[in-house]
Amino acid sequence: MRRNLPSFTAALFSIFAAFILVVAPHLAAAQALIFFIVIYLAMPRRGSTFEASLPIRGREIVAARVLWILALVWLPIATWLIATAGSGLRVLPVGMVLDSGAVLTLAVLLPCAIQPDQVDEPPVWLTALLWIALAAPSAAITWFLPPAVSMAMFAIAIVVTALWIWSKTPESLEVAPRKAAVTKQRNPVMHRSPTRPEASGSAWKPLMLSLFQGGETRSGNQSYFIFVFYVVMFALGTANSDFLQPLALFYLILPLATARRGTRWLAAFPLSNRARLWCVLLPGVMLPLGCLGLGHVTSPMFFRNRASMSTNAPSGSHERDDMTRVPLEFWRRATGDPVITAPWGETAIADTLSVLRVELQNPYTTNVGSSALFVEWQFQRATTAVYGHPMTTAIYRSRKAEGTLPPNVFSSRQMQTLNVATVIAIALLLAVGSELALSHRFGGSRAGSYLVTVVFMVVALAPVAIDWMYAKYPMSGVTTSIAESALIRLSAFLPTNLAVLTIISALPVIAIYAMLEWQFDRSELVEARRSGSTVGRFLARPVPNFRTS
Amino acid sequence: MPTTPVLEFRDIARSFRRGEPVLSDVSFSLGREEVVALLGRNGSGKTTLIQIAMGMLFPHAGTVRVFGLSPIHEPVAVKKRIGYVAEQQILPSRSTIQDLMAFHRYLFPTWDVELERSLLARFGLSGNSSRMRQLSKGEARQVALICAVAHRPELLILDEPAGGLDPAARREFLETSIQLLNREGTAILFSSHHMGDVERLGGRVVLLDEGRVRVDDDLDALRESYCIAIIPRYAAHAITMIEQLPECLKVHQQYTDWHAVFRGTPQRVQALLHDAFGLNNVQCATVPLEELFIELVGEDRRAEAS
């Protein structure tokens, strides 16, 4: 079919989505994002100028393109249906998944219904408006109505839209009449009286605009998509209680790449390398991280105060009392027998869990037959670890009922500072990794650049993959837990003075930033035309100035 | 006293795939008020060379110096004094012309607002508040030219600037460049396929063929001191020896004859061929630049089998 770059990437993402849907169905955020990307990539326009010039009916061009996208959307869903058909292990209700598929189909079809006689799709703001208008009612329909009814409603909507598009699309599609119309409007401006003082432009506008434009295409309709990534980051921030999220950090790659494309044109200007680096970092790393943090901060506070100690706590291997389950961050490495001995000699068998071939145990486990004293003792130890000070079970229960539980250890200023520093450090490392692929040392060989990119992607994906492996345990991500427990241990060694802590944690960040600057000095514009291989062109990501098919 | 050349390439080599060099051993320099036309087939490395001069690409071997500085290590100092227009240039499509000018004004300390105004007026763009994406190709290129020229650069780099422009726009482009040359002593490095423009701008011609400098000579010398000799069929045995002559630049087959490009006047070449190989009255002629270009970089043409 179309061997162009966005379709190729879209297909990749579609397969990726199928994989996720089957393996880790509860990572809803990931799925939604991926579907979104699939649609974005596959839908630049109804057809290209090239296609419009071929002896094919306009309807067929549009139909071909739309069907291609729908295939990409339904492939993961179909895969999931088939894969989980026999096992009965459907975490998500079938009806909801099918409804989502139907909503996505509508999302794809509706923009095609606007101005169906033109090759270009409607402007981004209009499409966004459509999708927002679609989101609320479809969510309501999916939630409140039984699956059969909602499916029927969606099916009717889909059929009506499809028929409308089919009937309205003419034999041949028009190419860019809008642009010509706008140009004619502009010309009268030139005849305005010359006595009006020339509007001196604002120097910052070209720069600011381009920071958020994902590169230049003549139709300009892929612009400002970076704001979608910001919204997604914000959503990921609210949805998850952990600030350190491997998935969010992985998705940083997308705004980073977009920002880099959007600021390519600055290469010919007398800007220092540092200025150009910040033109990429600001929209590509800092702002998405800011949105993530904003989401995290605004996620409703009452969740925190109502969440019990055992939220996100994995259950281990033994029957035990519910009260002393703690999140994975507080588990310890198992040494020898998983037996906990109280000072007066009572023993209990600890919960164990195997993560990445390391045996972990919950040092606060209580068994079913444990005495009340033992339970109380363990409980106080557990609350000391989680909240920083001991609480009796009675106090804990009453506070939980009132919703006035204290914030856990991770909410302390020190831990938050460490978390922020870690996130920024990882984000900058990601940037270093992606700059590495553009290093001038690879100028002679695309293979080297490709290799670096693959390695870097694998490393960035590793935490996400690990999380999936252990996704069957209902708990927060494994890698996040590992990272947080490491940070807790680290904080024990660091001074508690906030200012000093900030400075110390800023040091590695500054070091990584210096590495980034060094690498950025050595990366170069890579021209896509030279490479004949598809892979080479994939890496170089051409930014066409004029419309190409 | 030798002055620093404005632009200097020394033994530049660059490849994009292992074993396929795009540029090898490219050396030439450009002084103040000099004009160099970079000619070559598409894909012969012209744009690569220009991007190396702009510091956008790193050479794999050799050095490039602009105003005596390295464009990679001192990009700001170098780019402030260069004006750059390229056919595939990307200018932000949503900014208006005024905003773009203001942006340039901010970045280039030598920006001359009067010159900007007069150029805008000359191209009929003053008061035009459209965005870049709404302009036609010619108008957009004119804006790019104003951006490149209004800060009175010491070096003007033009990478196929007139590609796809109508003749009037092309002429205006040339006029502006020549005015800059006259009034500021700007050096001009340009690559073009339009021989008329190359002839008008004059100066030196550097011809790249498969990444190597084939010819580096004055334009008028090319017209008068290079000629094509048509070696008849009966003398085909001498072809390999003719190729070895130092004055011979290239020999290739054109249907039934062989064409040899020589550096030398027709009379001299005739005499040379007579003395060396006993060939009498070989047809030699000077040719226009476009023909010379085609002879030097064109492919062999065999007669089609009947």
Add this chain to the structure above:
Amino acid sequence: MHIAINPGDDLPIYRQIMRQIMDAIAGGRLTGGERLPSHRELSEQLVIAPLTVKKSYDELEALGYIESQRGRGTFVSARLPKVSRAVRSSQLLDAARALLSQAYLGGLRYSDVLKVLADANHDLTAEPARARRKES
């Protein structure tokens, strides 16, 4: 005077300028002492490089047709160079042979060639008369 150049011509641009100036001098359209445009003026007028103009002026000056006076400009020589009549005649003979052979190959006769010569003479010399009439 009006100079027109054609970049694609067989002749290099500087030679085209030289020829046109020499033609103008020959035809009386440029008189001795008349001022020629400066390098820069002519280069901007014709949209060609100033060095090309300079080259043609230098060549003309070497041949003695024009002279440049420091600070004042370039002028047509008051006294045209004296080339020996013999040299000039032999140059003309070659040109005449070429002209006649071209005519005879085209089927023209001697009388036709004479008519062509008269027309050319008219072109070369007629303009100054018209120009002077306009000025007065």
